[in-house]
Amino acid sequence: MSSTDGPDLLADLLGEHASLERELADPAVHTDQSRARRLGRRYAQLAPLVETARALDEARGNLATARELAGEDASFAAEARTLATQVEELSARLREQLLPKDPDDAKDVILEIKAGEGGAESALFAGDLLRMYLRYAERRGWSTEILDAVESDLGGYKDVAVAVKSRTDEGIWSRLKFEGGVHRVQRVPVTESQGRIHTSAAGVLVLPEAEEVDVSVDPNDLRIDVFRSSGPGGQSVNTTDSAVRITHLPSGIVVSSQNEKSQLQNRESALRVLRSRLLAAAREEAAAVASDQRRSQVRTMDRSERVRTYNFPENRIADHRVGYKAHNLDQVIDGDLDPVIDALAAAHTAELLAAGS
Numbered sequence: 001m002s003s004t005d006g007p008d009l010l011a012d013l014l015g016e017h018a019s020l021e022r023e024l025a026d027p028a029v030h031t032d033q034s035r036a037r038r039l040g041r042r043y044a045q046l047a048p049l050v051e052t053a054r055a056l057d058e059a060r061g062n063l064a065t066a067r068e069l070a071g072e073d074a075s076f077a078a079e080a081r082t083l084a085t086q087v088e089e090l091s092a093r094l095r096e097q098l099l100p101k102d103p104d105d106a107k108d109v110i111l112e113i114k115a116g117e118g119g120a121e122s123a124l125f126a127g128d129l130l131r132m133y134l135r136y137a138e139r140r141g142w143s144t145e146i147l148d149a150v151e152s153d154l155g156g157y158k159d160v161a162v163a164v165k166s167r168t169d170e171g172i173w174s175r176l177k178f179e180g181g182v183h184r185v186q187r188v189p190v191t192e193s194q195g196r197i198h199t200s201a202a203g204v205l206v207l208p209e210a211e212e213v214d215v216s217v218d219p220n221d222l223r224i225d226v227f228r229s230s231g232p233g234g235q236s237v238n239t240t241d242s243a244v245r246i247t248h249l250p251s252g253i254v255v256s257s258q259n260e261k262s263q264l265q266n267r268e269s270a271l272r273v274l275r276s277r278l279l280a281a282a283r284e285e286a287a288a289v290a291s292d293q294r295r296s297q298v299r300t301m302d303r304s305e306r307v308r309t310y311n312f313p314e315n316r317i318a319d320h321r322v323g324y325k326a327h328n329l330d331q332v333i334d335g336d337l338d339p340v341i342d343a344l345a346a347a348h349t350a351e352l353l354a355a356g357s
Helices: 007-024 027-031 033-070 075-097 120-140 173-179 263-289 338-356
Strands: 109-115 142-151 157-166 181-187 198-208 222-227 243-248 253-257 306-311 316-319 324-326
Touching: 007 033, 027 033, 033 075, 075 338, 109 120, 109 173, 109 263, 120 142, 120 157, 120 173, 120 181, 120 198, 142 253, 142 263, 173 198, 173 338, 198 263, 243 263, 253 263, 316 338, 324 338
Parallel strands: 181 306
Antiparallel strands: 109 157, 109 198, 142 157, 181 198, 222 243, 243 253, 306 316, 316 324
16 A cells, blocks of 8 residues: 555554554553543554555556556547546545644643623523533534532533543534634623623533543642532532642642532543643643643633624624634534534644645
């Protein structure tokens, strides 16, 4: 099998796919579920490229045969033209698949939503965003788990963190990584008596979920405080000090969890968020050193840094990074996010192709 599109890289990836296939066929590998899952995800990630490479080789062989036979039988000339078009399409697809991959594409994610400017309305919007992502996850067949939530008095969220996991080998980061940023809403708040349209914002932060092999956390670097969980309006959820706040002393990162009933469960949830934040910080630092222009996410809750606007009176959704606009906000807020994400993914691919040309 050969290709003129990055032959060395293609050969390496095909060899990796074959090696993974052998490893996954070994029953001993599956005694370590974490390793088997990691290998399975990488195998699934490479499968489309392998399929395209095989199809391209077959199409090239058929094209060569059709051109040879066209000299003897004119009917093969039309087939050769069709096959030539197929070869061009497969070559273009393979070029896209050989583009540098985000190392986190196959990972699950931790998604955090924080209310920003707009007070109670911003917290309600954060709740709407949470429901949007939960419904999107349901449509994709992903599982979700609320790790921590601080509710507002009116039923929204001041701050909420949710883990999103794939039940298969589908990488979630490859889809949801485009959601990071400040999201702006324009609508008449439930608290507005004069019917005036208000603008508020909520921040979305998407982190690839780190496994223990990705980030080593020294227990001596942690300060762990326990406190009593509280619900909206400050009312006590239970009478035990089960909530946990973890401070990572070297970085100053602080995470907390109060959603579970036991202190042990809250401690594990907080550690999951901490590991993911540390992994994201390490990747950001490495990207900065390499001058790699990674997409910025939430820096502040300033509305001027918005990545997307949700205009309820006009039923309009607009993503300002790629100029995407549609008048189906009701469907998007109900979890129909694929068209928006597809537009962002296509723009990202086009940028990579332009950079490599």
